[in-house]
Amino acid sequence: MDTHDVSDVPEYLRYLQAQKQNLKNAQAVKGRPARPQRSRDEILMQFMFRKMMNTKAPANHMNIRSSFLPPAYPPSANPFSKLKKVMIKSLCLETHHRGQYLLLRTVTQADTMTAVMAIVEDEDGSILMLQLYNQEHQLSGTQSLREGTVLVVKEPYVKVMADGDYGIRVDHLSDVRFIPEFDDLVPLSWRKRVMQADENPSSWKARGSEHFGQGDYRSAIQCYSKALESHPSPELLVIAQLNRALSFLKSYRFDAALRDVEDVLQVSELSEKALFRKAQALYQLRRFKESCETHAILAENYPDNTVAAHEYGRASARLVEQDSGKYEFRKMILEANMRRPPRLDRGTYIGPVTVKQTQSHGRGLFTMEAVKAGDLLFCEKAFAHAFHDENASQDLRLLLNVDLAKATIGTQGELIELIGQKLYKNPSLLPGFVDLHHGTYKSVDVLEVDAIPVVDTFLIERTILLNSFGCPLSSRESHIRSMKGDDNMAKRTNGQFHSSGVWLMASYINHSCMSNAHRSFIGDMMIVRASRDLPPNTEITFWYKSPMTCDPKEFPVNLQHWDFNCDCILCQDTRSLSRSVLSNRNRISADLRRLFKSSKMNLQKIEGTISSLAGTYCRPASEVPHLALDSPYLSLAAIYASSRKFEKAVEFGLKSLESLGFVIKGGNIPQVSDAPLVVKKWGLMTDGVVPCWMVLCRAYQELAPTLASQAEGYARVSYGICVGEDETFDQTYSRLSDRVDGFLTTAK
Numbered sequence: 001m002d003t004h005d006v007s008d009v010p011e012y013l014r015y016l017q018a019q020k021q022n023l024k025n026a027q028a029v030k031g032r033p034a035r036p037q038r039s040r041d042e043i044l045m046q047f048m049f050r051k052m053m054n055t056k057a058p059a060n061h062m063n064i065r066s067s068f069l070p071p072a073y074p075p076s077a078n079p080f081s082k083l084k085k086v087m088i089k090s091l092c093l094e095t096h097h098r099g100q101y102l103l104l105r106t107v108t109q110a111d112t113m114t115a116v117m118a119i120v121e122d123e124d125g126s127i128l129m130l131q132l133y134n135q136e137h138q139l140s141g142t143q144s145l146r147e148g149t150v151l152v153v154k155e156p157y158v159k160v161m162a163d164g165d166y167g168i169r170v171d172h173l174s175d176v177r178f179i180p181e182f183d184d185l186v187p188l189s190w191r192k193r194v195m196q197a198d199e200n201p202s203s204w205k206a207r208g209s210e211h212f213g214q215g216d217y218r219s220a221i222q223c224y225s226k227a228l229e230s231h232p233s234p235e236l237l238v239i240a241q242l243n244r245a246l247s248f249l250k251s252y253r254f255d256a257a258l259r260d261v262e263d264v265l266q267v268s269e270l271s272e273k274a275l276f277r278k279a280q281a282l283y284q285l286r287r288f289k290e291s292c293e294t295h296a297i298l299a300e301n302y303p304d305n306t307v308a309a310h311e312y313g314r315a316s317a318r319l320v321e322q323d324s325g326k327y328e329f330r331k332m333i334l335e336a337n338m339r340r341p342p343r344l345d346r347g348t349y350i351g352p353v354t355v356k357q358t359q360s361h362g363r364g365l366f367t368m369e370a371v372k373a374g375d376l377l378f379c380e381k382a383f384a385h386a387f388h389d390e391n392a393s394q395d396l397r398l399l400l401n402v403d404l405a406k407a408t409i410g411t412q413g414e415l416i417e418l419i420g421q422k423l424y425k426n427p428s429l430l431p432g433f434v435d436l437h438h439g440t441y442k443s444v445d446v447l448e449v450d451a452i453p454v455v456d457t458f459l460i461e462r463t464i465l466l467n468s469f470g471c472p473l474s475s476r477e478s479h480i481r482s483m484k485g486d487d488n489m490a491k492r493t494n495g496q497f498h499s500s501g502v503w504l505m506a507s508y509i510n511h512s513c514m515s516n517a518h519r520s521f522i523g524d525m526m527i528v529r530a531s532r533d534l535p536p537n538t539e540i541t542f543w544y545k546s547p548m549t550c551d552p553k554e555f556p557v558n559l560q561h562w563d564f565n566c567d568c569i570l571c572q573d574t575r576s577l578s579r580s581v582l583s584n585r586n587r588i589s590a591d592l593r594r595l596f597k598s599s600k601m602n603l604q605k606i607e608g609t610i611s612s613l614a615g616t617y618c619r620p621a622s623e624v625p626h627l628a629l630d631s632p633y634l635s636l637a638a639i640y641a642s643s644r645k646f647e648k649a650v651e652f653g654l655k656s657l658e659s660l661g662f663v664i665k666g667g668n669i670p671q672v673s674d675a676p677l678v679v680k681k682w683g684l685m686t687d688g689v690v691p692c693w694m695v696l697c698r699a700y701q702e703l704a705p706t707l708a709s710q711a712e713g714y715a716r717v718s719y720g721i722c723v724g725e726d727e728t729f730d731q732t733y734s735r736l737s738d739r740v741d742g743f744l745t746t747a748k
């Protein structure tokens with residue numbers, strides 16, 4: 001949804017086809033021995049040369065780096081004990097070596113492009129390129145994949161790489177294990193230091209702390225684990241476990257940290273460190289209520305712990321947001337503008353909505369009680385969010401899925417990495433994610449092997465394809481850009497965004513062109529508000545692709561990407577029309593655009609052309625919105641307001657809203673007694689609705705002042721629906737603005 005899909009753009013289509021051909025060519029050598037064609041020295045030299053060039057070379061002229069996904073294959077679901085060791089010399093090309101594993105050691109430093117790469121050798125000294133996808137960024141640093149790192153690749157896949165060389169490609173995080181140098185698996189000849197007889201729990205703990213001090217948390221965890229396994233004294237056990245918990249916290253492994261501190265609390269119920277680390281782990285897992293409960297115990301027993309008191313305040317604030325849906329939106333906007341990436345520390349509020357089965361399109365989200373237009377349905381923190389700063393010269397990634405013939409530009413590749421890491425490190429989060437719709441993709445039905453979570457990269461990728469959202473830095477920023485006519489960025493990418501994220505609750509919302517809810521963003525928070533009044537038990541829908549921005553020639557919107565056709569009344573109506581009616585409508589729309597652009601605007605002619613355009617619609621707009629009309633009517637209303645023809649401004653302002661399906665009473669001029677301005681039925685919500693109400697407000701101020709405040713009230717509600725909050729309305733619109741649509745050009 002709103003991601004930059006370029007699957008149909010000829011340039012990328014050719015690229016996809018070329019990759020498809022490469023895959024086909026590679027299949028022709030399937031099963032042949034994977035013997036490198038060059039000597040060890042040549043391979044090492046070439047690797048070092050490439051690494052040097054990568055550091056110097058920019059991405060291509062558009063700053064786009066490409067990566068492509070191979071045909072989907074499942075992660076290894078076999079326990080290590082069931083696998084047999086295989087040597088490099090026995091590997092075959094384009095083959096998944098099921099039932100086998102490789103024991104490898106890196107003989108170079110790592111190089112990172114879209115994968116972390118290094119040359120590896122086995123015990124025979126045979127070497128090959130290793131490509132690890134979706135690993136953490138730190139892995140490319142000197143800390144984690146330095147030369148001499150020993151690792152196991154489960155059920156390795158050997159492929160022909162783009163340049164014709166061979167390599168081992170690992171897509172699933174759970175298919176690689178980093179082996180500590182003291183592990184029995186490591187051959188003596190690979191050990192840098194020989195285990196000393198006096199290695200005891202204390203010395204393991206000391207080594208752990210040494211690694212911790214250097215920020216090498218993986219090695220620290222390995223050493224603390226060794227200390228715990230070597231029968232430490234009760235005091236040392238607690239210390240090692242607390243230290244390991246801290247290392248887990250530092251490496252974002254909150255489930256494991258929680259397990260360690262729970263163990264400590266079993267023997268030392270009021271351990272200050274254990275309680276504090278427990279509260280921290282729970283906070284990071286977004287279990288705010290339990291975090292607060294733990295903090296309450298800390299506060300009672302350690303009233304002087306000021307750091308804990310501060311953290312208690314933070315957890316309590318999240319709990320209030322989660323329970324009440326009350327947010328300081330203005331502050332959130334400021335934070336989103338300042339932080340890079342714009343990730344906000346806020347709780348998720350789920351309002352009066354619930355997930356239920358629909359009759360025809362899987363699960364959907366429904367209201368549990370009546371809501372009014374503008375009401376907050378939920379405000380959700382992203383499960384994962386990958387930010388692309390459009391103002392910084394940052395590389396974009398082109399992600400190609402040859403299996404599905406999909407190409408996307410932006411941060412989808414980074415999103416796969418982020419989600420993979422998150423799930424791998426915190427398997428308690430797996431159920432929530434794997435529950436999301438993933439089409440027909442079937443993953444392995446094993447969640448854990450050897451106490452390590454099995455994370456399927458291709459399941460993550462399919463889920464992202466169907467559930468992720470492209471998003472701006474904030475919807476307010478987008479709104480302001482479009483009001484300033486500065487929507488070049490949107491035009492360049494056809495209204496799609498390079499930043500992207502996954503929001504779990506939002507993923508249950510189905511599409512309808514007649515959407516009754518609207519999503520907006522502040523950083524990585526998604527805000528969904530009702531865009532019309534809804535009775536209880538109504539299915540909530542929004543646009544996956546907006547019918548408003550879709551080229552009328554391509555209407556009904558193409559939803560093939562999600563594998564369905566919309567059957568809303570708008571789509572049904574369009575399908576029922578003859579080609580000649582549609583082409584006539586498109587032709588008149590094009591004429592109208594020309595007339596508006598003309599240097600000598602002929603308003604009479606414009607009005608006549610708009611009438612002809614309206615004549616192409618058979619059903620009333622209150623039933624089937626007239627999508628070609630809202631924008632011309634609004635332009636006309638603004639033109640008339642500027643020339644102080646306020647009656648005309650009211651007439652066309654109301655018509656603009658009515659063409660979107662609004663039914664409005666009491667707005668016509670002359671005003672009937674003191675009848676209020678009432679929206680009897682809300683129509684489709686777009687950014688243009690806000691300035692339209694403000695044009696009406698300006699005109700009513702002159703003609704019927706009591707209606708002006710009511711129109712402004714509706715502008716405020718519409719603004720809240722469009723940008724997620726109304727706290728910044730007065731900074732963005734004012735009746736006193738120089739512009740007739742009330743927009744303040746100083747807004748930022």
Ligand SMILES: C[S@@+](CC[C@H](N)C(=O)[O-])C[C@H]1O[C@@H](n2cnc3c(N)ncnc32)[C@H](O)[C@@H]1O
Pocket residue numbers: 360361362363364436437466467507508509510511512562563564565566567
């Ligand atoms: C993001 S998921 C929405 C939730 C999904 N229905 C579920 O059960 O989890 C997107 C998928 O929902 C289905 N879907 C969404 N809107 C639909 C519609 N208007 N008609 C039919 N299927 C729809 C499609 O299968 C689509 O790929």
